[in-house]
Amino acid sequence: MLKTLGSRIFRRAGQDGGEPLISPRTDLTMGDVDTQSFQTHPPSSPLPTIEDYGQASLLVLQQLLMDRSVEKAEGEQQRTLEVWRGMNAVGGEQGASYPPSWIKEFQQMVQQAATRHFPSLPPEGSTQQQQQELHTYLHHIQEVLTGELLRLAPLLREACLLAAVIDSYHVHTMSQLERLLQRELDSDQLFTLLRWTLKTYLSKMLSHPDAAAAPDLLLLTDWLQRARTKALHSTQVM
Structure with a gap:
């Protein structure tokens, strides 16, 4: 081409x-x-x-x-x-933007990048080893998100494309957390998942100046509500 x-x-x-x-x-x-x-x-x-x-x-x-x-x-x-x-007068004229078809191609490209860079889900189970593998998996997600934000922010902020990247990575992150939540997790795993999402993902990563205005937090609040309910239920049946 x-x-x-x-x-x-x-x-x-x-x-x-x-x-x-x-x-x-x-x-x-x-x-x-x-x-x-x-x-x-x-x-x-x-x-x-x-x-x-x-x-x-x-x-x-x-x-x-x-x-x-x-x-x-x-x-x-x-x-x-x-x-x-x-x-496209992006960043100049008020309301100017890239063509919708081009934005769609770009977003698909970002989704492919997120899929490529994210680690594979940890194996299912509730043994001590699998609990540690969950910790490791969440840590790897944190490394990918932090690394990509630091790397891409200087490259894409001026092009007014950073928000689209952050939003796509947020959607991918939430889809992975949702897949984990659908598993048969024990109470320790559920609370590990909740702590990471609240104290690391929400408090540290989504509070970054470049990330604060971009993601759709409704995905997160809905997930948190269901995760809390499942975690409390798991403690009641113990």
Whole structure:
């Protein structure tokens, strides 16, 4: 796709059969797309469309989301995101936003990243070893959420995309907590789950300045109510 985008931004030979004003480069990278299109002489062949820039920006974001070793966007990648944001007047005009279809693709990409980065659920059971595995699982979730928030906040805050990432990770976190709650957990496991959700996830992670305004807390409050009821019931039947 990017090679196609790159090839479209060069001028073909003029009507007089002369050499093109811009010679095609063979060393184009992902981030070269937008810089090549801003040349002094307008090309006669079509420039990349807004849809082309949308797809180029999704490729940049895919790399950022999927590869946890990426600490920052490279200069050309950053410019691709800046041009895309400017095309949609995001962060400028009140009420401006990215196209709904593009946002949907981006959200699906974030969900795939969350699924990829989250640890697998611990095995079921109520032995002491499985209790420890639950502790380990929740700790790994905390590491993923904290690490991704710290890594992605500087990259996506300016692009006005951070809230969508936080919300998607919140939904994924709650889906994992819901799957745990549906299990046959003993009282120790239930209270471990409740303590982590209240004291770590809610008090520490969702209170982060970048996270405070984004997630839908109705998912959390509904889960907490059902978890408390189940935990109290488990103590009564002991």
